[in-house]
């Protein structure tokens with residue numbers, strides 16, 4: 001049995017804990033608030049700010065974990081190098097977690113060192129620098145904080161007079177106190193995918209069938225698998241995923257994000273060194289092993305006999321329309337549970353914010369079915385669940 005310290009306890013962590021406990025592991029779930037989804041199913045929990053390096057160190061000294069599994073980006077990742085040196089396994093590696101928490105580190109590695117195709121980009125430390133960069137990139141362009149996730153602080157800029165607002169919005173949406181943004185060329189992609197990639201301690205890199213997804217305001221709304229993409233594009237994406245995960249080192253499951261354009265090919269966007277929100281579609285049984293089980297096996301060094309697509313699936317999110325410190329209630333669940341070949345997962349978050357993801361609807365159908373109809377079904381059912 002291994003002792004696993006899970007840093008971040010949201011919906012993705014909850015499914016990981018369930019997979020880990022099914023293999024007899026012991027989990028301490030951490031997050032900045034009590035009652036987080038993964039804490040509800042873990043052996044123990046700790047509530048503290050994981051951005052506080054000393055607090056993080058205290059928790060590590062208290063529990064002596066064998067393995068540290070980061071589940072969010074907001075962690076004092078520099079400290080992970082020390083824990084790794086002491087012999088604690090950091091998943092997938094301290095380097096991977098440290099590089100991906102800051103868009104600058106991962107983008108420079110991908111574009112400059114590895115030569116992967118990305119959107120044109122600049123960094124800006126002031127509104128003046130942002131204006132200068134926008135003039136070079138042109139409009140529309142995308143502005144994001146260097147440190148953020150799920151679209152926080154992200155804006156799509158159509159003209160120069162929107163830059164001032166984008167600067168403020170980006171700085172306010174930034175995690176920590178870093179006042180620096182990335183400004184990117186807007187890619188007119190035809191579709192975007194997540195390529196779940198598994199790197200193993202003993203064994204080759206494995207790829208899941210591509211997951212298509214749709215984002216709004218930088219946050220995921222629906223995903224589906226398998227996404228139909230040009231085989232040459234898939235090969236290109238797999239090669240890029242292999243390159244970037246090898247450069248970051250370590251074992252685990254990664255969500256590697258790409259933009260696909262018929263005209264301009266495949267662009268690397270970013271990656272998560274952990275299960276991906278769009279990969280929740282694998283909970284619909286689309287694969288022989290879902291993304292959480294794959295992550296766990298890679299982390300423990302357990303064999304993975306292969307990844308097989310079993311059926312097609314679609315996921316659609318349930319968002320909160322309200323902000324409240326009260327425990328949320330749900331209406332309309334019957335409409336989902338009476339539907340065939342459908343699962344409802346309410347994450348059990350103790351409070352709401354506007355647009356906070358509270359649950360997901362998962363629908364499946366045999367391979368070869370009408371994927372668009374399946375996506376519509378998942379979205380229509382998710383819309384019937386009301387958070388209040």
Ligand SMILES: Nc1ncnc2c1ncn2[C@@H]1O[C@H](COP(=O)(O)OP(=O)(O)OP(=O)(O)O)[C@@H](O)[C@H]1O
Pocket residue numbers: 119142144148149150151152154184185186187188189192215217218219220257269270
């Ligand atoms: N340069 C771009 N051109 C076109 N669309 C973009 C660009 N950058 C981001 N987007 C859109 O915004 C979405 C979110 O961007 P990104 O993945 O960089 O943000 P994030 O905050 O890290 O999100 P998450 O943590 O949920 O993955 C993308 O999936 C894409 O739909």
Ligand SMILES: NCC(=O)N[C@@H]1O[C@H](COP(=O)([O-])[O-])[C@@H](O)[C@H]1O
Pocket residue numbers: 008009010011012013071072149150276277349356357
């Ligand atoms: N795109 C990253 C992502 O989906 N992360 C997932 O959302 C949780 C935070 O949710 P919250 O903001 O509602 O607490 C994280 O803990 C993780 O499970």
Ligand SMILES: [Mg+2]
Pocket residue numbers: 257270
């Ligand atoms: Mg993303």
